[in-house]
Amino acid sequence: MRHALCALLFFILLAPGVIRAEKEITLGTVEEVILLPWGVKLLARIDTGATTTSLDARELKIEGKVVEFRLPDRYEGRPFRLPIIEWKEVLSAEGRGRRPVVDMDLCIGSRQIRARVNLNDRSEVKYPLIIGRNVLKHHFIVDVRRARVTEPECPIPPVDKKPVLSEPLPAPQ
């Protein structure tokens, strides 16, 4: 009886912290994010002003429903080839445009999120990845007093389950 009560009390004491940790992850203004299953780690701007997430894609080539691009040189210019899910119409300072949108798995903190990512050349801006509200809606809180709060830690998923056309990184030895 006493042990049961102790166990119950112990649970009650721990519960609030555990539930909160599950519920939301706090991010700073800049965070490291891993693109899965490739294992590429990028610095991302956490941007509540952006509706969607976008990635700096160089040498964009469209072939029917497939898009080919490279990451910036800092990320070894890694080539990608992915199916286009949809197109996003954008109105920016440069005028109207259309950007291809792909699906990617992002690892932020301990969480893996499948998200729509639009592709465009962002060579003039500082961060290659912008995490917008479509991702931040997955229980993330942003605290602008902080930066690089999380360390991306997700299991790299098995390759054959991913409907992607480019070669993923070999699993780390």
Next chain:
Amino acid sequence: MVVMKPRWIFLLFFVTFYWGASDVLHAGEKIVVGEVEDVLLLPWGIKLPARIDTGAALSSLDARDLKAEDGFAKFKLGKQYGGMQLRLPIVDWLYIRSSEASEQRPIVEIDLCIGPKRIRTRVNLNDRSKVRYPLLIGRNTLKENFVVDCMQERCSPPACPEVSSK
């Protein structure tokens, strides 16, 4: 009637305190705002819908017919927000350089009521007639102990002491 042993009473007290305190302390530290909030421009109490934007370094206010003269910025608010004419001292300039053009915008200080908090903050002035929100709350303002929760919208209506909205 069960008589509780003193140590159980102590433990229960501790548990109650723990449950209560974790939420209260949390709320006291940080003010949670959603992706969009209604914000009051003080001392006039003009309610402006604001985009909460962690991607912007500096907050920004929609200023129409903007003129800078003798160290003051003269401008009007948008018509749907009363169109009031304002004249505020310029405290700094923001230089924006892109491949297409370079631009400079006056920076002024304004008082805002966001949620329960009244703050004096810097904003840059520019014509935002093409965008949806007349006010953009950037990182310089959000650093005053706000955290942003994009699951929510308008979760922190303006409620500053001794301030009424128009």
